[in-house]
Amino acid sequence: MKLSEFFSAVSAPELNVSSGQLSSTSTTVPANPRECLTTLGEWPSIKKDIKxxxxxxxxxKFPELRVAFNGFTYNMNRRGTGVVDEKQVVVVGQNVYENTACDILQYVFNIDGxxxxxxxxxxxxxxxxxxxKKPEASASTSNDDGGNRPSRLVVEWKTPWAFQPESNIVAQYNEARNRSERNNKVVKAIHQLYGYMTFINLEFGVLxxxxxxxxxxxxxxxxxxxSPEFRWSDTGLDSPLAALVYICHFVSQRGYFHYSPVDTPGPAGTQELRLDPELEYEGTWDPDHRVRWSVAKLELKKCISKGKACVIQGGVVAAKRKSRAQFNSHVAIIKIYDITDPENEKTADAEIAAYNRLKRYQGRYIPRVYAVGTVWDMLKVLVIEDCGVSAKGDRKTALRIFWKRARKAIRKLHRRHMIHGDIHLGNFTIDGNAVNETVIITRPARTVTETITTTMTQVDEYTDEVSAASSDDNATDDTEFEDDAEDESDAIPDEALLPTLMRMRITMTTIMMLNLSYLKTLMPLQS
Known part of the structure; x- marks a missing residue:
């Protein structure tokens, strides 16, 4: 099958937008690059480069393209082009643009992406x-980052009814930006894409x-x-497919990295961020020195995990050489939420609230919070204490002192009417030869009241935590972990909550079946 025939065979079909209620993913607060994005200019030469x-x-002729065409036909017959929300637009776009572009890259240009x-x-x-890019067959994936492959291009999808660019999108954007119309949907979409390109140090992006x-x-x-607009109805070398093939080929063969707009480029392999001027919280790691967050930058060195938040090992350093004497650089864990998703913003706010409620335990049983702020109003960033390495797989967990201190930390959360909800070795840390009395809050702690009024599963989680925290060894030396008088004065013993939990369980089981085995597991905890 000739490449020209393949382009004709996989031409984009018209999108079938449902006549019913349409939904769209919206951002809560529009991104604000401030002075980091001054103008939007034209890129007319890209069409010549594509050609x-x-x-x-x-x-x-490329025989494999026939197989790729059969796969395209099967997917389109199975899925169709009907859409009512952004997720469905993305699925159709995957079949029509992304998958076919990867087929051309692989079979025509020998690029496996x-x-x-x-x-x-x-x-x-x-x-x-x-x-x-997929790793070479001979390449090992057992490197320091767990075989993670760097992103070379970001693609941001919108619905055609939410993102409606005019014929001259450059003029549309510049005029709206000059009028400070941050809520203009075209401005919001471009700022969001530019933010992702900047945060990941990428030169190219697709909207x-x-x-x-x-x-x-x-x-x-x-x-x-x-670039100029590539319309779905355009064909051949003028099509969106041709544009996507070109840009993926470019980032695979020539380059994709572009430094973010900070004062000076950081060390190789390091990303850097600057917090917005208005911080939610400003703290320090040294009570004798105030951190000037206005002249500080965050160095992002190694990603630990990625879920709703990206958790990164890094540090805080002075952004300007003349201000280095103002505070010493310090290692930190940097937790980043993308708050263009409303659910992520709720999760971030709940975690911050948990840290505030447990403030007296910061540095003792949970990490210290050094700062909380935003980046371009698009990311919410928590800069917290680096408490050492995960206890998971560490031989020190065999020591009795580890379990004593772990139980101590759990009980402290309970005394503040909070539960962790995700207790496992991976959420404890060990620093050097000592075991930190630290429970890392990897998801927001929850109040006991919230737990009792939600589901039986959460009740089970709480009683499991109480069981773990209450089963102290007889050899425990309570004086080693003597509490402050203030801690004890407002504490509610964990055991005082058990009758409430039992009544909750019994009341609920009268609707179903009385779970006697569950009650037997609770009885020893009352003694």
Missing amino acids: KLIEPKMNL VFSDHRTNFNVGDPDRVFV CNYNSMFIFRRVDFSKLII
Whole structure:
């Protein structure tokens, strides 16, 4: 099958937008790059570059493209083009644009790449899709980052009814920005994409609503240029598919890295962020020295995990050389939420509230919070204490002192009417030869009241925690962990909550069946 025939065979079908109620993912607070993005310019030469790359291949035959076409036909017949929300637009876009682009890259240009969900890679922020190269067959994936492949391109999808660019999107954006219309949907979409490109240190990004596709390129530190519009009805070398093939080929063969707009580029392999001026909380790791967060930058060195938040090992350093004497650099854990997703913002706020409620235990049983702020109003960042390495798999967990201190930390949460809800070795840390009395809050702690009034599963979780925290060894030396008088004065013993939990369980089981085995497990805890 010739490449020209393949382009014709997989031409984008018209999107079938349902006549019913349409939904769209919206951002709670629009991103604000401030002075980091000054203007949006045009990128007219990209069409010549696309033609130069693909045209010499158009009349060549590639047998594998026939198989790729059969797969495209099967997926389109199975899925169709009907959409009512952004997720469905993304699925259709995957079949029509992303998968076919990867087929051309593989069979025509011998580039093995794939588009994937952002959670498969340790990215700062949550772009809809990222393009990565698959590792070479002979390459080992057992490197320091667990075989994680760097993102080379971000793709942000919108619905055609929410993102409606005008014929001259450059003028539309610049006029709206000059009028400070941050809530303009085109401005919001471009700022969001530019944010992802900046946070991940990428030169290129794609913004698409299926009907229209735009390729963006970062130039210098504060300028963004945009390609002409590629319409779904365009064919051949003018199509969105051709544009996507070109840009994926470019980032695979030539380059994709672009420094973020900070004062000076950091060390190789290090990403850097600056917090917005208005911080929610300003703290310090040294009571004798105040951290000047206005001249500080965050160095992101190694990603530990990626879920709703990206958890990264890094540090806080002075952004300007002349201010280095103001405070000493310090290692820290940097937890980053993408708050363009309203659910992420709720989770972040709940975690911050948990840290505030447990403030007296920071540095003793939970990490200290050094600072809480935002980046471009798009990311919410918690800078917290690095408490050492995970206890999971560490030989020191065999020591009785570890379990004594772990139980102590759990009880402290309970005394503040909070439960952790995710107790396992991975959420304890060990620092050097000593065991920290630290429970890492990897998800928000919850109040006991919330737990009792929700589900039986949560009741089970709480009683499991009480069981773990209450089964002290007879040899425990209570004087080793003597509480402050203030801690004891407002504490509610864990055991005092058990009758309430039992009544809750019995009341609920009268609707179903009385779970006698469950009651037997609770009885010893009352003694």
